[in-house]
Structures are given as structure tokens and as C-alpha cells.
Amino acid sequence: MSPVHKRILLKVSGEALAGDNSFGIEPPFLQAVAKQIADVARSGVQVAIVVGGGNIFRGMAGAADGTDRVTADLMGMLGTMINALALSNAIMRQGVMSKPFSAATMPSVADTFTARDAKLALEEGFVVVLGGGTGNPFFTTDTAATLRAIELECDVVLKGTKVDGVYSADPKKDPTATRYDAIGYDEVIQQNLKVMDTAAFALARDNAMPIVVYALDDEAGLSGVLEGRGRSTRVGHPL
Ligand SMILES: Nc1ncnc2c1ncn2[C@@H]1O[C@H](COP(=O)(O)OP(=O)(O)OP(=O)(O)O)[C@@H](O)[C@H]1O
Numbered sequence: 430m431s432p433v434h435k436r437i438l439l440k441v442s443g444e445a446l447a448g449d450n451s452f453g454i455e456p457p458f459l460q461a462v463a464k465q466i467a468d469v470a471r472s473g474v475q476v477a478i479v480v481g482g483g484n485i486f487r488g489m490a491g492a493a494d495g496t497d498r499v500t501a502d503l504m505g506m507l508g509t510m511i512n513a514l515a516l517s518n519a520i521m522r523q524g525v526m527s528k529p530f531s532a533a534t535m536p537s538v539a540d541t542f543t544a545r546d547a548k549l550a551l552e553e554g555f556v557v558v559l560g561g562g563t564g565n566p567f568f569t570t571d572t573a574a575t576l577r578a579i580e581l582e583c584d585v586v587l588k589g590t591k592v593d594g595v596y597s598a599d600p601k602k603d604p605t606a607t608r609y610d611a612i613g614y615d616e617v618i619q620q621n622l623k624v625m626d627t628a629a630f631a632l633a634r635d636n637a638m639p640i641v642v643y644a645l646d647d648e649a650g651l652s653g654v655l656e657g658r659g660r661s662t663r664v665g666h667p668l
């Protein structure tokens with residue numbers, strides 16, 4: 430495989446890491462995702478990863494149960510850190526160097542994220558796994574993924590999730606929904622297509638950062654999706 434991109438930002442869905450369960454991490458699925466990432470890294474692509482936390486805790490759910498929103502979001506961000514440590518370790522077990530970073534300061538757990546240190550690690554051949562989202566409440570890891578992609582000067586954001594692209598409606602709720610091969614930022618925002626939040630799409634649009642949405646269990650794998658095989662939707666400026 431010859432690298433199509435120099436540096437990519439992969440958003441790994443926390444919810445997907447639970448596999449067939451509703452909570453936690455399914456080890457075989459974690460290893461399968463780690464293998465796909467290691468294969469791409471070995472081909473010479475620099476890989477930065479932002480991990481979600483829907484398999485552990487979402488702030489909105491905590492707030493709905495009465496926890497104040499800022500506390501609930503801190504809990505959510507800590508959940509993403511658990512996933513980051515697990516994924517970084519799984520990548521190392523595939524024989525590829527990986528380093529976790531945290532948006533919040535927790536020195537005995539991981540280095541604190543700075544764009545400078547993360548870029549240095551990428552250039553040294555580490556897959557960097559970024560936990561803790563943006564480090565701020567009221568945001569999501571989709572926004573964190575877009576933000577970090579821009580900060581780290583990545584070529585593209587890959588959103589690896591449970592669905593194989595952007596649909597005309599949530600395909601889990603509407604079986605008649607149809608998938609787009611490509612769609613513009615403004616269309617996604619205006620049609621309120623919720624595969625990522627509006628803040629993430631707006632940040633990507635304003636910085637011309639393309640987003641590719643694909644299913645983490647796609648048979649073509651991450652390398653196939655990067656080469657244009659597999660099923661996905663590209664969100665960007667209209668060609
Ligand atoms: N128009 C749409 N097209 C595709 N998926 C959609 C759409 N609207 C809603 N969705 C839903 O968005 C989900 C993906 O986004 P979501 O933020 O829920 O999860 P994630 O980012 O994969 O997980 P996590 O937040 O745990 O990292 C899909 O599983 C799908 O059900």
C-alpha cells in the first residue's frame with residue numbers, strides 16, 4: 430500500500446468499542462481496530478487518534494439524571510481517557526509505537542496534550558492517541574477530532590463509527606434513509622444530519638478540513654477506506 434495521505438486524524442467511536450455489548454470494551458474488537466491502525470501506520474502514514482466515550486459515559490445522560498452538566502462532562506472526558514489508554518496499549522501489542530496524551534493534566538497517566546509534543550511524536554513514528562476530548566465541557570469528541578486535526582495539520586478526519594456514512598436520516602431509526610457518497614458541509618448542517626455535531630462540521634468547514642465517515646467494521650478496513658475502497662461518505666466543500 431503506498432500512502433495516500435501523510436498524516437490523518439482518526440476518530441474512533443467509543444460506542445463502537447463496546448462491540449455487541451452496551452457498555453465497556455470488547456477485547457477482540459479493540460484488537461481488530463488496533464490491527465487496522467497498526468497496518469496503516471506501518472505503511473508510512475502518520476496517525477493521530479481521538480477516542481470517544483459513548484461506551485462508558487455521556488455527559489448529557491448524567492445531566493439528565495441530575496448531575497450538574499460540568500461534572501457530568503468531566504466524567505465523560507475521563508471515560509474517553511480509559512478508552513485512549515486501552516487503544517494505545519492495543520496498538521503497541523500490534524508492534525507499533527504508540528503514545529497516549531490527555532487534554533487534562535494527569536502526569537502519572539499520560540503526557541498532557543500540546544500540538545508541538547504530539548507532532549514531534551508523530552514525526553518519530555508514534556501513533557498518538559488523544560484522550561479527554563477538547564478538555565472543555567459542552568463539547569464532544571467529534572469537535573475534538575476536528576480541532577486536533579487542524580492543530581496537527583492532518584490531511585483528513587476519518588470518523589470511524591457504527592454506520593457506513595452520512596444518511597438522509599439516522600439509518601438506525603429510519604430504514605428508508607439513503608447514504609450519500611459525498612455531501613457539502615453546509616448541506617449536512619442545514620439538513621441537521623446528526624452523525625457529527627454541528628460545531629464539528631462548522632469547524633471543519635471554516636478550516637477546509639475534509640471528513641470521511643465510515644464503519645469501523647468495514648471489510649475494506651481503514652487502509653481500504655483511505656484508498657477509496659469500502660463504503661463511506663466524504664464531507665467537504667462541493668467539488
Ligand atoms: N444522518 C445520519 N447519518 C448517519 N448516522 C446518523 C445520522 N443521524 C444520526 N446518526 C447516528 O449517529 C451515530 C454516530 O454518532 P455518535 O456521536 O452517536 O456516535 P460515535 O461518535 O460513533 O460514538 P462516541 O460518541 O461514543 O464516540 C450513528 O451510529 C447513527 O445512528
Ligand SMILES: O=c1ccn([C@@H]2O[C@H](COP(=O)(O)O)[C@@H](O)[C@H]2O)c(=O)[nH]1
Pocket residue numbers: 443480481482483486487488489501502503504505506507508509561562563564565566567568569570571573
Ligand atoms: O471535548 C469534550 C469531549 C467530550 N466531553 C464529554 O465526554 C463524553 C463522551 O464523549 P463523546 O463525544 O460523546 O463520545 C461527552 O458526552 C461529554 O460529556 C466533553 O465534555 N468535552
